Amino acid sequence: xxxxxxxxxxxxxxxxxxLKNDLAIRGILRSVDQYLNIKLENIxxxxxxxxxxxxxxxxxxxxxxxxxxVQLPPDGVDIDILHDATRREARGP
Amino acid sequence: MLFEKVRGYFSVILTxxxxxxxxxxxxxxxxxxxxxxxxxxxxxxxxxxxxGRKLLGVLRSFDQFANVVLEGACERVxxxxxxxxxxxxxxxxxxxxxxxxxxLVLMSLLMLI
Numbered sequence: 717x718x719x720x721x722x723x724x725x726x727x728x729x730x731x732x733x734x735l736k737n738d739l740a741i742r743g744i745l746r747s748v749d750q751y752l753n754i755k756l757e758n759i760x761x762x763x764x765x766x767x768x769x770x771x772x773x774x775x776x777x778x779x780x781x782x783x784x785x786v787q788l789p790p791d792g793v794d795i796d797i798l799h800d801a802t803r804r805e806a807r808g809p
Numbered sequence: 810m811l812f813e814k815v816r817g818y819f820s821v822i823l824t825x826x827x828x829x830x831x832x833x834x835x836x837x838x839x840x841x842x843x844x845x846x847x848x849x850x851x852x853x854x855x856x857x858x859x860x861g862r863k864l865l866g867v868l869r870s871f872d873q874f875a876n877v878v879l880e881g882a883c884e885r886v887x888x889x890x891x892x893x894x895x896x897x898x899x900x901x902x903x904x905x906x907x908x909x910x911x912x913l914v915l916m917s918l919l920m921l922i
Contacts (some may be wrong), residue, residue, distance in 0.1 A: 737859070737908060749844035753875070759911075769863050773855055773911030777846060779875050782859070782908045795815055 722750040752780035875904035
């Protein structure tokens with residue numbers, strides 16, 4: 717739940733999602749769910765020439781299971797809040 | 810820990826052997842937070858599969874596993890600058906094979922830009 721809540725805070729920010737098939741997509745995070753499936757808007761593929769089929773795609777849904785990384789804007793993170801939330805989560809119910 | 814009540818999603822959640830289910834209907838405000846594929850229904854989509862295939866088709870159905878039904882599906886084979894479409898008909902795609910589902914902007918719209 718921690719990362720789900722965390723990503724919900726990032727809705728509206730621009731992120732780059734790198735997939736396990738090495739495709740990297742930059743876009744605005746529109747929504748996220750409990751499986752960490754991601755919806756991106758206004759996407760731009762990193763290395764567009766290698767993926768011509770993505771040219772006509774503006775918005776996309778990415779299955780959570782295929783995500784390798786989600787690259788965040790450095791100012792989009794309040795590390796201290798994340799730290800505290802993690803410690804609270806680790807302490808257990 | 811933040812307890813998030815899963816409110817406003819039509820979903821069935823099963824846990825272990827207890828098998829409890831939580832169901833509720835989507836409220837208007839929940840549509841914005843949902844990563845549901847409902848907004849893609851009846852739209853022409855590009856589906857990328859784990860094996861590298863690209864399928865195009867109109868989304869007719871989906872579920873929580875991202876299983877997908879595509880009508881008028883075709884596989885787009887791209888080699889360099891050339892591409893061709895292999896017509897496939899009505900397809901059910903198992904969600905575990907789905908990498909990405911992209912909403913296709915109609916080419917006629919792109920010409921205006």
